Amino acid sequence: MAQKNSHLTKEYQGLWKEHGLDAVVLKRKKKQKKTRGIPKAPVGTKSLAEIQIWLGECRRCGLCKERDKIVFGSGNPKAKILFIGEGPGKAEDKSGVPFVGRAGVLLDKIIEAMSLTRDEVYIANIVKCRPPKNRVPTEEEIDRCLPFLQSQIKVIQPKMIVTLGLTASSILIGDDSPMGQLRGKFHKVAWSPSIPLMATYHPAYLLRNPAAKKVVWDDMKQVLKKMKESH
Numbered sequence: 001m002a003q004k005n006s007h008l009t010k011e012y013q014g015l016w017k018e019h020g021l022d023a024v025v026l027k028r029k030k031k032q033k034k035t036r037g038i039p040k041a042p043v044g045t046k047s048l049a050e051i052q053i054w055l056g057e058c059r060r061c062g063l064c065k066e067r068d069k070i071v072f073g074s075g076n077p078k079a080k081i082l083f084i085g086e087g088p089g090k091a092e093d094k095s096g097v098p099f100v101g102r103a104g105v106l107l108d109k110i111i112e113a114m115s116l117t118r119d120e121v122y123i124a125n126i127v128k129c130r131p132p133k134n135r136v137p138t139e140e141e142i143d144r145c146l147p148f149l150q151s152q153i154k155v156i157q158p159k160m161i162v163t164l165g166l167t168a169s170s171i172l173i174g175d176d177s178p179m180g181q182l183r184g185k186f187h188k189v190a191w192s193p194s195i196p197l198m199a200t201y202h203p204a205y206l207l208r209n210p211a212a213k214k215v216v217w218d219d220m221k222q223v224l225k226k227m228k229e230s231h
């Protein structure tokens with residue numbers, strides 16, 4: 001049986017309750033399956049616009065202090081493929097749009113190479129506000145922000161999720177294994193096993209390691225093949 005999310009503060013537990021969320025997590029142990037929360041949107045939430053209203057000018061975690069804009073996510077609300085990264089960078093914080101910096105340009109090229117456009121996919125992040133100096137978000141920050149992404153996934157109902165980089169991959173899969181072990185094969189979303197998930201390297205990693213572009217393309221070819229098969 002799932003365990004109550006006891007580490008959450010009273011204020012946050014109240015918030016979850018207020019929105020009809022039943023927060024549960026399993027213990028986090030290295031190399032052990034984990035899940036951070038059972039997605040349950042506020043009662044009556046049926047659209048991304050409603051999730052955005054629920055999010056509001058969010059100040060639920062410390063990342064609100066230094067952010068310029070909340071980066072909610074963008075793309076087709078009925079996208080078949082959902083790309084998920086770690087969090088906004090400087091360019092995204094300024095614009096409010098995910099993946100618009102140098103890494104974003106590279107993601108655009110990956111999407112184009114898949115014969116798709118940004119308007120056909122959806123792009124989001126684990127946290128919606130920029131962590132200072134682009135550090136990895138803390139567990140508390142992730143826990144507070146994740147229900148919004150979970151709700152977005154529930155509303156979009158993608159046929160495939162592609163996680164970009166270790167943070168997004170380990171959270172969505174529920175496995176802390178290194179990226180080299182997670183990438184290149186299909187997983188299931190920890191709290192929504194009907195959605196297949198491909199983990200691959202983050203475009204920012206590809207900027208530092210261009211040789212890995214081929215590996216990412218191999219991963220995307222698998223994604224396209226599976227999408228075609230499922231038709």
Ligand code: SF4
Pocket residue numbers: 055058059060061062063064070127128129141144145
């Ligand atoms: S990161 Fe998420 S939970 Fe934290 S302030 Fe931003 S929107 Fe709110």
